[in-house]
Amino acid sequence: MSKNIKLMQGNEAIAEGAVIAGCDFFAGYPITPSSEVSEFLSSRLPKMGKAFLQMEDEIAAMGAILGAALGGAKAITATSGPGMSLKQENIGYASMCEIPCVIVNVMRGGPSTGLPTLPAQGDVMQAKWGTHGDHAIIAITPSSVNESLYETIRAFNLAIKYRTPVVILTDEIIGHMREKVVIPDKSEVEVIDVKLPDVPPEKYNPYNYTSGKVTPLAPMGEGYRYHVTGLIHGETGFPSQKTDVIQNAQNWLIDKIYKNIKDIEKFEEFQTDDADILIVAYGSTSRSARQAISMARAAGIKVGMFRPITIWPFPEEQISNLSKKIKKVLVVEMNMGQVILEVQRAACGSKIYGLHIVNGEPITPDNIFAKIKEVSEN
Amino acid sequence: MIKTKFNYDYYLRKNTLPHIWCPGCGDGIILKALLRAIHKCGYSKDEVVITSGIGCASRLPGYVDFNTIHTTHGRALTFAIGMKMYKPKLKVITISGDGDALAIGGNHFIHAARRNIDITLIVFNNYTYGMTGGQYSPTQPLDSFATTTPFGSIEPPFDVCNLAQAAGATWVGRSTSYHAVQLEKFIVDALNHTGFSVLDVITNCHISYGRRNKMKSPVDMIKYQKEKAVPARSAENMSPEELIGRFKTGVLFEAKDKPEFCGEYHKKLELLKTK
Numbered sequence: 001m002s003k004n005i006k007l008m009q010g011n012e013a014i015a016e017g018a019v020i021a022g023c024d025f026f027a028g029y030p031i032t033p034s035s036e037v038s039e040f041l042s043s044r045l046p047k048m049g050k051a052f053l054q055m056e057d058e059i060a061a062m063g064a065i066l067g068a069a070l071g072g073a074k075a076i077t078a079t080s081g082p083g084m085s086l087k088q089e090n091i092g093y094a095s096m097c098e099i100p101c102v103i104v105n106v107m108r109g110g111p112s113t114g115l116p117t118l119p120a121q122g123d124v125m126q127a128k129w130g131t132h133g134d135h136a137i138i139a140i141t142p143s144s145v146n147e148s149l150y151e152t153i154r155a156f157n158l159a160i161k162y163r164t165p166v167v168i169l170t171d172e173i174i175g176h177m178r179e180k181v182v183i184p185d186k187s188e189v190e191v192i193d194v195k196l197p198d199v200p201p202e203k204y205n206p207y208n209y210t211s212g213k214v215t216p217l218a219p220m221g222e223g224y225r226y227h228v229t230g231l232i233h234g235e236t237g238f239p240s241q242k243t244d245v246i247q248n249a250q251n252w253l254i255d256k257i258y259k260n261i262k263d264i265e266k267f268e269e270f271q272t273d274d275a276d277i278l279i280v281a282y283g284s285t286s287r288s289a290r291q292a293i294s295m296a297r298a299a300g301i302k303v304g305m306f307r308p309i310t311i312w313p314f315p316e317e318q319i320s321n322l323s324k325k326i327k328k329v330l331v332v333e334m335n336m337g338q339v340i341l342e343v344q345r346a347a348c349g350s351k352i353y354g355l356h357i358v359n360g361e362p363i364t365p366d367n368i369f370a371k372i373k374e375v376s377e378n
Numbered sequence: 379m380i381k382t383k384f385n386y387d388y389y390l391r392k393n394t395l396p397h398i399w400c401p402g403c404g405d406g407i408i409l410k411a412l413l414r415a416i417h418k419c420g421y422s423k424d425e426v427v428i429t430s431g432i433g434c435a436s437r438l439p440g441y442v443d444f445n446t447i448h449t450t451h452g453r454a455l456t457f458a459i460g461m462k463m464y465k466p467k468l469k470v471i472t473i474s475g476d477g478d479a480l481a482i483g484g485n486h487f488i489h490a491a492r493r494n495i496d497i498t499l500i501v502f503n504n505y506t507y508g509m510t511g512g513q514y515s516p517t518q519p520l521d522s523f524a525t526t527t528p529f530g531s532i533e534p535p536f537d538v539c540n541l542a543q544a545a546g547a548t549w550v551g552r553s554t555s556y557h558a559v560q561l562e563k564f565i566v567d568a569l570n571h572t573g574f575s576v577l578d579v580i581t582n583c584h585i586s587y588g589r590r591n592k593m594k595s596p597v598d599m600i601k602y603q604k605e606k607a608v609p610a611r612s613a614e615n616m617s618p619e620e621l622i623g624r625f626k627t628g629v630l631f632e633a634k635d636k637p638e639f640c641g642e643y644h645k646k647l648e649l650l651k652t653k
Binding site: 059069091221226 | 395429448450461643647650
């Protein structure tokens with residue numbers, strides 16, 4: 001069978017990935033540069049008999065996908081900076097109540113209304129810390145249109161497997177560029193489906209903090225009646241202020257992600273074997289970095305790259321290991337210094353440099369090559 | 379259809395009691411009326427979903443044995459809409475206080491009404507933010523007192539029913555926690571209506587509201603409900619001056635010709651199938 005190859009926009013690839021993953025509910029609110037995700041799904045989902053809603057604001061869109069997800073839907077929303085800020089309280093609710101959902105944030109410049117619609121990568125820390133309280137999250141940074149499709153499928157799988165919100169943290173460049181995509185057949189990709197619990201309703205607890213296993217979230221309306229609350233709750237789902245219950249619940253929200261980091265992490269190493277300088281870059285910036293590495297190698301400077309695909313939880317161990325052999329690390333990102341803070345923590349034995357350009361333009365290979373030369377001579 | 383004899387215990391999660399409500403609070407009266415109404419409608423416990431926001435009233439779902447979602451402040455209707463759109467066969471009810479439904483949740487209130495989605499919203503309207511200590515709410519009467527209106531309120535209150543009707547709700551009614559029998563009947567009517575139904579229930583918070591407004595005891599506040607309620611039909615023969623400080627009760631608006639949202643969506647899906 002010949003391959004199904006299409007020229008596609010990044011945002012369209014996310015919509016296509018959602019369809020392949022079996023997404024059956026979208027709710028959103030228009031905001032550039034993410035609107036194409038909802039435009040594509042407003043046509044695709046109804047044709048498949050599935051639900052599409054444009055809500056009155058981003059808060060409502062986030063609430064609606066959680067309501068649907070509690071009914072058993074594979075649900076997604078898409079937004080950009082200001083909308084991502086509005087969604088934060090209900091993202092915290094999804095973390096607290098362990099409701100699977102996918103949130104696309106096509107990053108533009110900020111803060112506030114910022115730069116519609118010019119690229120930036122300023123929402124990396126927000127993806128992790130945007131909502132209040134202790135919790136963990138999964139965030140994914142695709143760097144191509146093709147990867148946007150496949151990582152959206154993975155985002156749905158991780159959301160269901162770990163009962164957590166998963167953020168697809170893409171950026172205006174990836175969202176709006178057009179590239180070749182190889183569309184897989186459903187049989188070629190792993191798709192995790194929503195399941196009923198394997199215990200009868202009378203034995204079902206919606207939460208499990210102690211066995212280390214993630215309990216499936218029973219779709220409501222199927223005989224498993226339970227209570228969901230954003231208050232700290234015990235394993236039965238009812239609120240509790242007992243110290244041991246609170247601590248167990250808090251530990252669990254972090255542990256279920258961090259103790260499974262090997263399953264959740266994904267990254268790419270590029271020409272790191274002989275490198276004297278390691279670039280850390282993600283999303284669209286990693287594309288310029290790749291070009292800059294060719295330029296540097298042509299000039300006799302050995303540079304490699306570590307590219308996190310899963311950016312949260314952060315791949316500390318890999319960066320720590322690389323920093324044992326590569327003593328200069330250059331972090332390139334379209335923000336004033338966010339991921340560099342994580343790299344400084346993980347690669348404390350190396351000298352860390354940063355290239356942070358936030359002027360509404362992509363960071364170019366020339367920008368990066370110039371910085372590489374500076375680092376090389378330092 | 380359940381044809382068993384009504385029994386509160388069947389619907390209560392007794393292990394979650396006692397509830398958090400103060401002695402004399404009207405919320406329990408509404409809870410009981412809701413359970414009787416659900417029984418009368420014959421819904422199974424598995425097909426009922428109750429969402430709520432934040433506040434005293436919004437603690438109700440925890441006590442009743444249905445599919446229950448205690449959501450974020452003001453957002454109960456958004457969760458309800460997601461659930462109803464995804465599983466239209468379920469009976470979705472939203473419980474919300476006056477602050478929850480009309481201040482922080484006001485946007486969702488009007489848009490749910492505009493869509494005319496088949497959800498029943500019951501507003502527990504006690505004119506105050508009881509849980510946070512009695513700050514003024516968007517339904518608090520003019521010139522009355524709260525912890526944040528120590529010199530009397532200058533903000534005109536919302537009329538929940540007028541707002542719901544103007545925004546597009548197709549069943550709108552009002553009762554009180556004093557009129558418990560009428561209340562039950564209205565909940566049955568609202569649940570049986572296809573479309574967005576809003577029932578405004580005047581209830582009492584003597585602790586946070588009454589105490590600051592010369593109605594210290596639950597009895598004072600129940601008397602207020604009894605004396606200030608004007609059946610809609612009687613109100614027709616009263617002058618605007620006579621209605622000052624009073625509120626209309628009854629089924630205030632009902633429209634059967636406006637299409638319901640999920641039904642319309644389903645029609646579109648059927649149309650797409652044939653294309």
